[in-house]
Amino acid sequence: MAGLLGWPGGWIALLGISTYTPNWVVWIFMPYFIYGFYRFFNQLTYFPWAFRMRRVLREYPWQLLEGVPSGLGKHPEARDDGIWFEFQNPANPKEKIPLVFIKHQRSYWWMKRLDGPRTKPHRRAQIEPLWFAGDPRFLSVVAAPGRGGKAPKRFHMLYQRPAFDSRCAPESWGATPADLEHASRAGARNLDALSQSPV
Structure with a gap:
């Protein structure tokens, strides 16, 4: 969360500073402007995975x-x-x-x-x-x-x-119905084929 707020915060602060300085100062800040955008969007893409990890940690010790x-x-x-x-x-x-x-x-x-x-x-x-x-x-x-x-x-x-790609054939590795239920609650998908096949 700190990164999500920090990178755009720094971007806005430098933008504010650059409005009161000569034009050439903007070019000094340009690497940060570009990298700050990258890091901000990089942080956004992390959120779905953070929620998935939380789900796993609720199910498994x-x-x-x-x-x-x-x-x-x-x-x-x-x-x-x-x-x-x-x-x-x-x-x-x-x-x-x-x-x-x-x-x-x-x-x-x-x-x-x-x-x-x-x-x-x-x-x-x-x-x-x-x-x-x-x-x-x-x-x-x-x-x-x-x-x-x-x-x-x-x-x-x-x-x-x-676990997340239905185009790939799952493998059971000896998983029992209880194992499949745990994995499903933790967020794994595409387990129907395994639950219908003999273990």
Whole structure:
């Protein structure tokens, strides 16, 4: 919310200042005017995802996970390219399920901290332990530990593409009707085909 108000507020303030200064001063402020517009609209696009994350957090409790596998390249079992985390399947702990950062907005911070050849240990330590809420078969929220590890920060929504895209065939990964109901209440869509098929 601070960003949503701060960027246009700064834009208006500089515009007011520029009306009382020589014309050439406007050109000095021009980078901020352009970037301020970008950041303002970027903040607006975050709101729908914030509401989705809130819905997930109402349905699933936080878990603190240590040593969650992650990577910067394509996961061999993921349908999408991108940086990823790998979680245990709740129905089969021996099976691993990748969750890819499909939406790249706000993912740069995470990209610098996931396992990769150039990842520095102190950066990786900033996401240990990982805060996780959700079901990796459908959708979840991840967060980094806050100061002293007491509260989560840097919230990010991760999901399997079929949870929001009806063009993708969903996969159950052994989900029970109760699991599907939880995922539906958390905001996952397109679960009818799974609920009608044998588990």
